[in-house]
Amino acid sequence: MSALIYKQRFFHPNRPKTAVSNYVHIGYIATRPGAVRHENLPHGLFGKMQPGSIDVFQSWQEVARIARDISKQGKNMYRSVISLRTETAMELGLNDFEAWQQYIEQHIATLAAHNRIKTENLCWAAAFHNEKDHPHLHIVFWDKEQTIMKNFTHPEIPNRIRKQLIKDTFAFKIKEFCAERDLAKTGITNITDAILEQFEAHMKSLNPQSFRALRQRFEHADEDSLLRLPKHNLTNSQSVEQLASHLLQLRHALPKNGRLAYQLLTPEAKSLVDEFVQDLLQQNPYLAEMVETYVKAKLEVAKLYTSDPAALTQQSIKYQAEAEKRIANRILSTVRTIIQLEQSSDVAIRQVERYRTWTEQLILELLSVMEQLSMQAQLDYDDKAKVVFGGEWSKQAKKEWLLRQKDKGVDR
Known part of the structure; x- marks a missing residue:
């Protein structure tokens, strides 16, 4: 078991959905629950697009757009994560956002060097997730001057990065350990892999249960699966219990037979689902x-077609209703599953505990759906805005296009 866990991967640039996937990934690491956010900003993304001091990006979208563009150019965007136990992080002084920012600034060169990226060509962005029992840092990085597309990264590369990070991060502690074990001579400067393995075994022996938990959480998962955060960060046990009770009431109020689709419900049933x-x-x-993010992103698209306040208000109401209808249909899907389970069982499934489980699963599914929708809405805006305000259109052509669209409405 490692004293520090490092994961790294990338999606091939030629893969059809890589560009969009990289865009969405940056949005996830910057905004998911557990991500420590900047003061007065709705995200926690920071990094460097050029040599110099760390940038606090004003929006995660500006970085996500760059990542999407470099993916389309055939450049590899690496996704990585560094994780420590909470106790270990505290011992190292990594106990707040600023400390983790300084940490990655000091060690990002290691990631670059092992991936053969020159420092002057390195671009990177990171987000700190202060998760219970496993604080970790998500980093995305790429070579802005890359000319040859990479198809594969040998597993030994992230393994070497992990070892070097441990040597650099725990240098003082390793030397202390060596001195205690009489493994070091005075003035030792070289920490070998053999010493590193002994040090990690020593660290594990201090608290085997804690290291086992960290291994289960991280060692056999890639950096994307780490974004599926523990349930305690996404749901509240008290609210789940209340919602489970509400779900039980809803199930008994809805018809047992027939298709459960929102648009086919009676007004009374719709009212119950809306509640x-x-x-x-x-x-x-x-x-x-x-939901709010989704509505705002859709409105940004609408603003490309009109600036009429009344029309925009109408669209805002419409987009809110669209989002809520999606949620309603997902709720009905859960109710349909419950009914099917009850019909196939000799005993009606009414246990509160099972409804809690179904409710919790419903919430997690809804979060996943709405995350994807909000990210896609933002992408939609980016694409349309580029057509209107970018590209090769002249100012007069853009003006004429906007004037033509103004009278056509905003539902595109």
């Missing part, structure tokens, strides 16, 4: 935030 949707949004702030 549950509002209850969900009130009980889970992150879900409400994702």
